[in-house]
Amino acid sequence: MAALIDGKAMAQQLIDEVKGGVTEFSQRYGSVPGLAVVLVGDDPASQVYVRNKVKRAHEVGMTSIEHQLPDDCSQHTLNQLIAELNADPAVHGILVQLPLPAQLNEKEIIAAIAAEKDVDSFHPLNVGALVTAEANLVPCTPLGCLMMLRQVCDDLSGKHAVVIGRSNIVGKPMAALLLQENCTVTTVHSHSRDIEQICQQADIVIAAVGRPELIKSHWIKPGAVVIDVGINAVVQDQTRKLVGDVDFADVEPVASAITPVPGGVGPMTIACLMKNTLTAAEALHAGQPNKLAS
Ligand code: GUN
Secondary structure, eight states, rough: OEEEHHHHHHHHHHHHHHHHHHHHHHHHSSSSEEEEEEEOOOOOOHHHHHHHHHHHHTTTEEEEEEEEEEEEOOHHHHHHHHHHHHHHOOOOEEESSSOOTTTTTTHHHHHHHHHGGGGGGOSSHHHHHHHTOSSSSSSSHHHHHHHHHHHOOSSOOEEEEEEEEEOOOTTHHHHHHHHHTTTTEEEEEETTSSSHHHHHHHEEEEEOOOOOTTTTGGSSSSOEEEEOOOOOOEEEEEEEEEEEEEEEEHTTTSEEEOOOSSSHHHHHHHHHHHHHHHHHHHHHHOOOOOOOOO
8 A cells, every 4th residue: 555645744844834934034024925826817726726825825924915807807907917016025926826818928927927036936037947957946836746755755866757747837847856856757748659658667657637537557667656736626426526637546556655636736836835935035035036046
């Protein structure tokens, strides 16, 4: 039976650490870090994510303001809000919840966020910094996955990691982070051939495809570590529930360690967002917002 990687408990520990960091920050600077969260439209899943982010920010002692814009919001209106938040010294972190409605240019919006306040780390400058292993801010979900991997793997060096999915939010930055950890990294995606056979060779599988319970036990090498990023709402036995991209019941007996859904990667993503907001606030107050960590 696989060891369960308890994302909820790990996230709480990280939240407690960030809370301590916020207290120190306020003693040093006489203010607290501020996180601005922007939600455009009324997508129910995005509303839940944003509510949880704001709630967690308050819990760690930060200020957090949710900016809600209507579904038909123009590029100009959103750009203007971003410009205001960029210029606001009380705002240290800016997050625009994705996906955005079709009329908005996502790339342009992300690039408009001041890189030093980009707590998602989606800005092209931050993407470049991640690839060259110079990032101060690391995308929240991949960072959470890496922390969970470190919990169960003493040494990631030389391990074969297969990342399933190539999104800008998870798959690509995850692959870059694992490469930085000296893993041998393979990314598979919808156009890849022989995906199951490639996964069977993996010491580490990161599933981030958004397909409910796609990954079965015969994809997994016995003893592999499986990290499930998927959060898919499905109806089973007339009950609505959340499942991952991994068929948990099928894979658990084969893996050496596995994350559950819910209670795995999800809580870690939000905890890492809090960590990034504190990191951004510290860098901004140190007057060296562009200084990158070694
Ligand atoms: N939508 C799904 N995941 C994320 C995330 O990590 N950040 C933002 N901004 N939007 C998302």
